[in-house]
Amino acid sequence: KAGVTQTPRYLIKTRGQQVTLSCSPISGHRSVSWYQQTPGQGLQFLFEYFSETQRNKGNFPGRFSGRQFSNSRSEMNVSTLELGDSALYLCASGGSGAIREETQYFGPGTRLLVL
Amino acid sequence: TQLLEQSPQFLSIQEGENLTVYCNSSSVFSSLQWYRQEPGEGPVLLVTVVTGGEVKKLKRLTFQFGDARKDSSLHITAAQPGDTGLYLCAGHPLNDYKLSFGAGTTVTVRA
Numbered sequence: 102k103a104g105v106t107q108t109p110r111y112l113i114k115t116r117g118q119q120v121t122l123s124c125s126p127i128s129g130h131r132s133v134s135w136y137q138q139t140p141g142q143g144l145q146f147l148f149e150y151f152s153e154t155q156r157n158k159g160n161f162p163g164r165f166s167g168r169q170f171s172n173s174r175s176e177m178n179v180s181t182l183e184l185g186d187s188a189l190y191l192c193a194s195g196g197s198g199a200i201r202e203e204t205q206y207f208g209p210g211t212r213l214l215v216l
Numbered sequence: 217t218q219l220l221e222q223s224p225q226f227l228s229i230q231e232g233e234n235l236t237v238y239c240n241s242s243s244v245f246s247s248l249q250w251y252r253q254e255p256g257e258g259p260v261l262l263v264t265v266v267t268g269g270e271v272k273k274l275k276r277l278t279f280q281f282g283d284a285r286k287d288s289s290l291h292i293t294a295a296q297p298g299d300t301g302l303y304l305c306a307g308h309p310l311n312d313y314k315l316s317f318g319a320g321t322t323v324t325v326r327a
Binding site for chain 1: 251257258260264304306313315316317
């Protein structure tokens with residue numbers, strides 16, 4: 102079974118631009134979560150989608166948004182990029198649909214650099 | 217403030233030595249997971265511990281969940297260079313849907 106895939110793997114943007122990241126979960130999984138990982142803050146939860154609906158949300162500004170499609174693929178968008186948005190963005194999928202999904206399978210991440 | 221505190225932050229040891237990583241919280245968790253992350257990759261799940269006092273073994277890795285389900289430890293016996301990586305603990309506190317991660321412990325095993 103193919104794992105979680107994320108595209109692109111690397112991205113360079115400038116301040117003020119916007120960016121869209123994509124995540125394809127493991128086949129059959131319906132839950133997709135997004136995380137931001139930085140050296141200073143570690144892994145921080147952004148949001149979770151299940152069956153095209155945002156189910157949980159972390160403490161990030163409204164510039165961070167996402168959506169999930171009917172095939173469970175998910176996109177994350179960051180508008181008006183700031184230098185501090187430079188990070189590894191990780192997507193994780195879960196299969197059972199339980200609200201408090203215990204097992205998360207992570208993709209390789211998208212490394213975003215904002216100049 | 218991290219909900220899960222990991223210690224130490226960095227650990228560098230010689231091949232063949234043992235090491236222990238700790239994950240502590242003042243909150244109770246329904247379960248805790250341990251992940252290992254290598255550079256340029258996403259975290260990979262090693263184990264999930266669910267029951268207070270539970271001990272799980274994965275080859276040379278031993279994971280323990282505290283009796284009160286507030287803490288966990290990871291012990292590696294006879295570490296090898298392939299054990300090098302960032303070790304992360306994570307869990308759902310009771311009544312919280314969000315998965316919280318510790319800051320991680322960077323383990324380097326020198327050949």
